[in-house]
Amino acid sequence: MELEVRHLRVLCAIADAGSLHKAARRLGMSQPSLTTQLRRIENALGGELFLRERTGCRPTPLGRAVLSRARPLIAGMSALVTETRAAVARADDPRLRIGSTASRALAGWLRRLRQRLPDGTDLSLHMNVSAGTLLRMVAAGHLDVAFVHEVEGCPLLVPEGLERRVLVEREPQFISMARDHPAAAAPVVDLADLAEDRWMVDPTVDGEWDGLRRVLTAAGIDPQVLHADYHTATSLIVVGEAVAPCQPTSGRRDDMAIRPLRDDPLAVRLLLYRRPGPGTETFALVYAELLAAYREVALRSAPYRHWLLRNKSPLLQTPAA
Template identity: 40%
Template sequence: MELEFRHLRIVIAVADEGSITRAAAALGLSQPSLTSQLQRIEKSLGAPLFERVRTGAVPTAFGRSVLAKARTVVSGMADLRGEPPPVPASGRVELRLGGFPGPLLSVVTTRLADLYAQQQGPDAPRPSVLVHTDPSAAAVLARVKAGRLDAAVVIDYLGFEIPAVEGVRRAVVVPREPQFVAIAEDHPLAAHETIDLVDLADEDWLVDPQEDHGGVGPLRHACRAAGFEPRVNHQISDASSAREFVSTGQCVSLAQPTSTEGRGLVVRPFTGDPIVERVDLAWRDPCPIDPVLLHQAVRDAYLAIVDRNTSYSRWWAARGALADPLA
């Protein structure tokens, strides 16, 4: 069987309704007909999409993967037709949220659900948040502009900001977030509370080529101000591989201050904060979630991860601040 657009709608309806019976009613089909079609879809894909349980139907791990792709296709088609993004038949609000890789978005989704319940009442269906990560802020903002994302949490290096994107609104969440450095735990500087950038003049550096400027622009600027040219010998996007190179002492790299230490590496602040970025919330009107509520969720989530790194917890206590809430 060749998979068709209508089959994606069936899969999404079953997931949103949590029941084949309710999905059939929402789609105007009989239950036997929908069950038969779903079985053919699963046979075509080669694995079950849903686990049949006493309370209805729950997506399998494979089903969740297929659902993420199906929602992207259906939303993209709606955008091409100039239609509003599809709303789950259950009436549950759906938010497509983008951002940079790291722990923040996971905490945002949890905090957003709590704030939404407080605003709408405990009996209101919790919002469904679909997440897309990309190390490039420009790429994420382009997806928001195109309507493929509703909102995003992005970072901008101060002095290397991404130009404003037409149709995309932005608000600052964290005005100043310092870049830290990741080094091997047995590095001679690992015992220091802060590290002078000039003390790393003889090190090889690792950058993520998918970041805006390849991560190189702000690094080169700061190193040149310190009197040396950095040796950028490794360009690696995979986080696991990057950690292996740093933890074995082959190079050092810039790191988010909320990065988790351990498994052979430590994350330390630079003396004087020579490389600083900003954390923003970006969104496209109309946004399925009130931007004021979303901004608060990002603020709360950020505060929740500050203490994941002891060095950053100390830095934040002395110099950290959040932007004012949206009015």
């Protein structure tokens, strides 16, 4: 007799139920049939797996050893069946589930994907300030791709096995401040000019506070810090209550100044992740359209465009048709 997955399920059912009678009911079979099957399994393995007692049955040391190996195998088989069925469903009804941290490139990216993906593709977007959360969702199969940023000096905890493509190796983080802030008169701001300001940071963004604290400490600055989301930050920044890091693609506002920092001490890396497997061509398309959408918003922002020119960024190169 060769052991099969169904035999391992029988052993686990007996162990979980604690008696042959209860296990037989859960498995939808008679107790004599289950007893006979258990005896055959024990004969095949060459030892007793359960001690039969008046109050039920419990695993022997050999039984516990077999169960410790059986449970992961059953879980793996269940996961295989679930993932295979999901793959079949995606083939019949194509979809692309995108996860992303905040980016001004998102609108253009989604527009481009709707134009390029097959008709009828179900395109969805899940936003989260936590890159780590999005990556775990990709690893668990709840998202197909995730566009995230990694704060310089604060590596993300990436689940094992994910495939990565780098969109931008080093994106500088600019500073947003009130339009009448003294430092806003210069095209480039020194950190020292912001030493007396309150700094706003969102503590739920992975690595944000640690990265900022590292840079400020290196500059000898120990500022007052306000912890809040960036929607709240905007209302405080425009009235001069705080300054905050911001993406260089941030749009122009009449009540706010956005300036690069001298020597670009704050930066992030922009990354696109997926689980390995089929769909390599789709992933390449998703990446290409994201890069094109990002390039659009980067060149639309005058401060960032000037920064790209100064640094001879490859983003300035016209992509091949």
